[in-house]
Amino acid sequence: MSEQQVSTALEELRREIDQLELDDQAARERLTGLIESIEQRLIPGxxxxxxxxxxxxxxxxxxxxxxxxxxxxxxxxxxxxxLSNLGI
Structure with a gap:
């Protein structure tokens, strides 16, 4: 999976987060934090x-x-x- 495919999967994950129950704030925060961590690691350098x-x-x-x-x-x-295939 390329970085572009990772980005696509992250967008798909964002859509799933948007569909979570409103009272599932802990799940939203955990997943949003994970997305931010992944995106930070994808920045070159x-x-x-x-x-x-x-x-x-x-x-x-x-x-x-x-x-x-x-x-x-x-x-x-x-x-x-x-991420494993990309060495991250």
Whole structure:
């Protein structure tokens, strides 16, 4: 998966966030924060050694969302594979 495909998957994830229940603010915040972390890592030349491993962060999100939000889990799995393939 290329960076363009990652960007497309992030847009798909944003659409899913928009469809979450209004009272699921914690899920919205967690996913929005994850998107921001991924986008930050995609900026060329920006490396933050203090930033946790992004793939591990996505894995944690997959575990958290797999039961209640299977569509989000599928998108996160795709992103995890793509980030790993990109060496991020």
């Amino acid at each position: 920006v490396v933050d050694e203090d930033q946790p491993d992004l793939v591990d962060e996505v894995k944690d999100a997959v575990t958290h969302f797999e039961v209640e939000h299977p569509r989000i889990t599928g998108i996160l799995n795709d992103l995890m594979m793509a």
